[in-house]
Amino acid sequence: MIDVGILDRNAPAPLHEQLAHxxxxxxxxxxVRGGDAVPSSRxxxxxxGLARGTVVAAxxxxxxxxxxxxxxxxxxxxxxxxxxxxxxxxxxxxxSAPQRPVPVVDLRPGRPGTAGVVDAxxxxxxxxxxxxxxxxxxxxxxxxxxxxAAIAGHLGRTRGLDIGPDxxxxxxxxxxxxxxxxxxxxxxxxxxxxxxxxxxxxxxxRLLARLGAQAVPITVRPATGLDLDVVEDLDDLDAxxxxxxxxxxxxxxxxAAARSRLLLWAERTATVVIEDDYDSEFPHGxxxxxxxxxxxxxxxxxxxxxxxxxSPALRCGWIVATGTLRARIVDARADLDAxxxxxxxxxxxxxxxxxxxxxHTARRRRDYRHRRRLLLEAFxxxxxxxxxxxxxxxxxxxxLEHAEPAAEDEVVAALAADGIMVAPLSGYTVPRTVVDLxxxxxxGYAEPTIPVLMDAVARIVTVAGARARRHPLxxxxxxPLDPDTV
Amino acid sequence: MIDVGILDRNAPAPLHEQLAHxxxxxxxxxxVRGGDAVPSSRxxxxxxGLARGTVVAAxxxxxxxxxxxxxxxxxxxxxxxxxxxxxxxxxxxxxSAPQRPVPVVDLRPGRPGTAGVVDAxxxxxxxxxxxxxxxxxxxxxxxxxxxxAAIAGHLGRTRGLDIGPDxxxxxxxxxxxxxxxxxxxxxxxxxxxxxxxxxxxxxxxRLLARLGAQAVPITVRPATGLDLDVVEDLDDLDAxxxxxxxxxxxxxxxxAAARSRLLLWAERTATVVIEDDYDSEFPHGxxxxxxxxxxxxxxxxxxxxxxxxxSPALRCGWIVATGTLRARIVDARADLDAxxxxxxxxxxxxxxxxxxxxxHTARRRRDYRHRRRLLLEAFxxxxxxxxxxxxxxxxxxxxLEHAEPAAEDEVVAALAADGIMVAPLSGYTVPRTVVDLxxxxxxGYAEPTIPVLMDAVARIVTVAGARARRHPLxxxxxxPLDPDTV
Numbered sequence: 001m002i003d004v005g006i007l008d009r010n011a012p013a014p015l016h017e018q019l020a021h022x023x024x025x026x027x028x029x030x031x032v033r034g035g036d037a038v039p040s041s042r043x044x045x046x047x048x049g050l051a052r053g054t055v056v057a058a059x060x061x062x063x064x065x066x067x068x069x070x071x072x073x074x075x076x077x078x079x080x081x082x083x084x085x086x087x088x089x090x091x092x093x094x095x096s097a098p099q100r101p102v103p104v105v106d107l108r109p110g111r112p113g114t115a116g117v118v119d120a121x122x123x124x125x126x127x128x129x130x131x132x133x134x135x136x137x138x139x140x141x142x143x144x145x146x147x148x149a150a151i152a153g154h155l156g157r158t159r160g161l162d163i164g165p166d167x168x169x170x171x172x173x174x175x176x177x178x179x180x181x182x183x184x185x186x187x188x189x190x191x192x193x194x195x196x197x198x199x200x201x202x203x204x205x206r207l208l209a210r211l212g213a214q215a216v217p218i219t220v221r222p223a224t225g226l227d228l229d230v231v232e233d234l235d236d237l238d239a240x241x242x243x244x245x246x247x248x249x250x251x252x253x254x255x256a257a258a259r260s261r262l263l264l265w266a267e268r269t270a271t272v273v274i275e276d277d278y279d280s281e282f283p284h285g286x287x288x289x290x291x292x293x294x295x296x297x298x299x300x301x302x303x304x305x306x307x308x309x310x311s312p313a314l315r316c317g318w319i320v321a322t323g324t325l326r327a328r329i330v331d332a333r334a335d336l337d338a339x340x341x342x343x344x345x346x347x348x349x350x351x352x353x354x355x356x357x358x359x360h361t362a363r364r365r366r367d368y369r370h371r372r373r374l375l376l377e378a379f380x381x382x383x384x385x386x387x388x389x390x391x392x393x394x395x396x397x398x399x400l401e402h403a404e405p406a407a408e409d410e411v412v413a414a415l416a417a418d419g420i421m422v423a424p425l426s427g428y429t430v431p432r433t434v435v436d437l438x439x440x441x442x443x444g445y446a447e448p449t450i451p452v453l454m455d456a457v458a459r460i461v462t463v464a465g466a467r468a469r470r471h472p473l474x475x476x477x478x479x480p481l482d483p484d485t486v
Numbered sequence: 487m488i489d490v491g492i493l494d495r496n497a498p499a500p501l502h503e504q505l506a507h508x509x510x511x512x513x514x515x516x517x518v519r520g521g522d523a524v525p526s527s528r529x530x531x532x533x534x535g536l537a538r539g540t541v542v543a544a545x546x547x548x549x550x551x552x553x554x555x556x557x558x559x560x561x562x563x564x565x566x567x568x569x570x571x572x573x574x575x576x577x578x579x580x581x582s583a584p585q586r587p588v589p590v591v592d593l594r595p596g597r598p599g600t601a602g603v604v605d606a607x608x609x610x611x612x613x614x615x616x617x618x619x620x621x622x623x624x625x626x627x628x629x630x631x632x633x634x635a636a637i638a639g640h641l642g643r644t645r646g647l648d649i650g651p652d653x654x655x656x657x658x659x660x661x662x663x664x665x666x667x668x669x670x671x672x673x674x675x676x677x678x679x680x681x682x683x684x685x686x687x688x689x690x691x692r693l694l695a696r697l698g699a700q701a702v703p704i705t706v707r708p709a710t711g712l713d714l715d716v717v718e719d720l721d722d723l724d725a726x727x728x729x730x731x732x733x734x735x736x737x738x739x740x741x742a743a744a745r746s747r748l749l750l751w752a753e754r755t756a757t758v759v760i761e762d763d764y765d766s767e768f769p770h771g772x773x774x775x776x777x778x779x780x781x782x783x784x785x786x787x788x789x790x791x792x793x794x795x796x797s798p799a800l801r802c803g804w805i806v807a808t809g810t811l812r813a814r815i816v817d818a819r820a821d822l823d824a825x826x827x828x829x830x831x832x833x834x835x836x837x838x839x840x841x842x843x844x845x846h847t848a849r850r851r852r853d854y855r856h857r858r859r860l861l862l863e864a865f866x867x868x869x870x871x872x873x874x875x876x877x878x879x880x881x882x883x884x885x886l887e888h889a890e891p892a893a894e895d896e897v898v899a900a901l902a903a904d905g906i907m908v909a910p911l912s913g914y915t916v917p918r919t920v921v922d923l924x925x926x927x928x929x930g931y932a933e934p935t936i937p938v939l940m941d942a943v944a945r946i947v948t949v950a951g952a953r954a955r956r957h958p959l960x961x962x963x964x965x966p967l968d969p970d971t972v
Contacts (some may be wrong), residue, residue: 015585019633027597050780081684090682106623110623111622111842112622113622114619114620114621114622115621117620118617118618118619118620120617122616123617126612126613126615126616126829127609127612127613127616128598129612130609130612130613130616130833131602131604131609132604132798133601133603133604134600134603134604134796134797134799135600135797135799135931136592136597136599136798136799137596137597137797137798137799138599138798138801139799172658172825172826173823173825174823175822175823176822176823176825179822180585181550183696183697195803202550203823206820206821207821207822207823210669210821210822211669212698234534280788309624310620311620311621311623311828312623312624313620313622313623313624313625313827313828313829314620314827314828315624315824315826315827315828316827323882332696333691334692335692335695336661336662336665336693336696337659337660337661337689337695338664338801339658339659339801339826340658340801340823340825340827341799341800341801341802341827341830342797342799342800343612343800343830343833344827344829344830346507347616347829408799409738423919424631432586446622447622460793462650
């Protein structure tokens with residue numbers, strides 16, 4: 001019989017959740033192993049003095065999370081959650097004796113869970129989209145009118161935007177939207193100057209460099225977010241790119257006062273605000289604020305995509321803009337040509353308009369919140385590690401606030417040796433800038449099955465926790481370091 | 487009984503084609519009308535002293551072309567080819583009395599026939615592609631390996647290229663490929679300088695302007711093609727964009743000697759050649775030459791797409807490049823991110839690898855060649871009009887060689903009043919350049935049904951023929967013009 005710990009009828013969590021938690025803990029602790037049969041719901045209910053429905057509900061939660069599997073011959077068993085089951089990384093040529101390849105858990109951020117995407121609604125949308133005539137031309141360069149209407153409706157429900165199809169321009173994802181918006185802006189100097197968050201999204205900086213534009217870094221701090229004192233000293237930017245609802249990657253949010261300051265500054269200096277509204281579908285534990293675009297439609301270009309809610313592999317997103325900005329962006333789109341296939345646009349229009357995207361988002365939201373709770377629990381025991389960015393989305397940041405900078409690379413390398421891929425926090429900072437940021441790693445928690453994720457998270461806690469504790473505390477950091485500890 | 491003209495058993499064309507031609511002519515000339523029943527194949531065969539199979543074959547040709555339709559109650563009738571059947575253009579608000587909207591035949595170039603695209607192979611490819619997991623990331627920024635392999639195989643068979651998947655980069659069509667290639671080139675001066683054909687593809691010039699690059703026009707003449715004397719005087723270009731196999735829009739082809747000169751010049755001056763290999767699937771009446779990329783892989787970037795062979799609405803194409811150029815383009819792609827959805831790439835990979843693209847291309851080629859023959863016939867009777875660009879592809883150019891420049895706008899406007907949209911030839915020339923080009927119009931002949939097309943072509947012949955004859959001949963052009971004729 002499985003030891004499921006103590007069940008408490010007076011606890012706030014319902015009994016089936018407590019039971020699921022107990023079994024999950026037993027699996028993760030190795031007290032039951034992959035392949036072991038679990039008792040029938042009837043037998044376990046009798047043993048524990050529970051209603052059978054309580055056990056069934058707990059088993060359903062665990063099956064949904066990937067801890068339990070139904071066996072071909074009937075009956076339920078613990079899933080094989082050992083690392084050997086994970087996908088292998090590309091084979092490395094064996095130099096001497098053949099090596100067992102190290103399996104990989106890719107926890108680099110930006111990878112959503114896609115297990116539930118392909119369902120009946122999805123297949124039906126694609127089937128209908130691929131059955132009508134493809135058409136002899138690209139059509140409206142702004143995108144399929146039905147998709148633009150569906151996106152406008154979606155953003156009305158999820159982000160409170162009061163917009164119509166004419167306010168929406170379909171893009172091939174966020175990078176395409178950034179490219180298009182940047183090429184639509186007439187530089188006031190000879191060269192486009194664009195404020196970027198530091199740390200911030202590295203691809204945007206590479207895109208700016210590729211276009212010959214200048215990226216002007218603006219400091220973001222883990223606790224206080226975008227430094228508006230720095231912003232207010234700038235008066236020669238053509239645009240600024242921000243992630244106000246959930247800073248990427250640190251997770252801080254611009255509060256109402258900061259939003260006002262940013263928008264007043266943008267209006268005073270005639271700076272276009274580009275609002276990257278990524279992962280806004282997944283607020284956890286705090287009420288979302290409305291997008292900047294709602295407060296200042298004429299000055300803010302909102303960029304979003306289905307990359308976090310469905311998959312980046314779909315390559316579809318949107319720009320919301322109005323007035324002169326919209327006209328300029330549409331002109332740029334006409335010069336560059338529209339990039340998204342009519343079949344995809346038609347399929348997505350059906351999928352969104354018929355409510356399938358909303359249903360999928362709700363399922364994902366429940367799953368991600370559950371994962372987030374497990375993460376917080378896993379990190380709560382370690383004093384020297386700060387887990388942040390968990391108020392929304394599908395990634396988290398581990399800060400090693402008392403460690404030396406070298407600890408970051410050590411943690412990334414040690415995890416890589418275990419087949420766990422995470423991103424070093426310093427990779428998000430603009431090169432050759434001084435940012436007051438502790439070492440840290442960024443990891444996504446959306447994609448792997450929960451057992452694989454929690455196994456990897458346990459390694460992150462161990463590896464990062466060891467590095468965090470090896471170094472002197474802040475007060476002692478002026479003292480000469482023991483070379484053995486660096 | 488239909489007057490089908492004289493059938494000649496000794497003529498080179500088989501009897502069923504002669505019969506089909508005779509009936510087609512009767513329909514186009516208005517001697518039989520839409521809705522009229524045609525005799526049964528048995529009755530017509532008896533009347534004309536032909537085998538019944540000959541009449542059946544002729545009827546099948548005409549049904550395939552849209553001249554004949556099967557009636558619900560059985561029997562065959564002449565199709566309604568009157569303009570009233572055509573799609574209406576967007577309603578124009580009536581200012582006084584309600585107006586009958588003018589129907590539109592869109593003959594602007596670049597619109598392929600898409601009637602046969604959606605077949606069992608197409609639907610099956612999409613069904614399978616939309617049933618597998620979408621994946622949590624964009625994957626290889628160069629594109630789906632299966633699609634790159636399928637494209638490499640396709641280009642091996644159709645263009646003689648000996649390439650593998652690693653030589654191919656998937657793009658969202660030709661404009662995306664141009665953008666990517668241009669952003670991959672390091673300008674040798676402060677600003678990218680790119681040679682463009684004049685006349686040539688207008689969107690490329692707009693793209694260059696959008697990127698802050700300088701377009702350097704190179705004259706192309708209807709008869710002799712790209713002016714290599716001009717090319718050889720240029721030594722400070724970063725790249726040159728050419729359509730060597732079928733100049734866009736004039737249709738001239740770079741012969742083997744010109745190709746050598748171009749490639750020697752490019753090598754001497756270290757200029758990258760961007761080869762726009764559009765519509766190469768449809769050579770008519772001449773053997774295609776191999777692409778420039780085959781002759782000088784290291785210096786030539788080949789760009790192609792499915793826009794002409796399937797539809798521009800699919801937004802999928804490719805770049806073929808090798809060596810340093812390839813590495814630079816892949817770097818640029820990584821900065822810009824990949825734009826094509828994994829579902830489309832998977833569907834297209836199946837469609838191409840299973841031979842469906844080749845079968846569709848063969849069907850389209852037969853259809854387009856037939857349309858081209860009809861065009862040549864329609865224009866053969868008019869001495870003052872030159873029909874050109876008909877050696878390949880799916881558009882043609884009518885040159886009014888003896889007319890004044892104003893004739894071009896008059897022809898376009900007169901056709902537009904009849905609901906026929908064509909493109910003025912001067913729209914392809916670089917603004918503020920002097921090009922020795924007669925007035926003309928460019929029109930596509932791939933998309934409408936053949937009856938609609940030939941009806942519109944008859945109007946083009948009439949309208950353009952009238953303008954061509956109204957003006958003095960070249961020898962007399964120095965004399966003062968009669969204002970009534972301008």
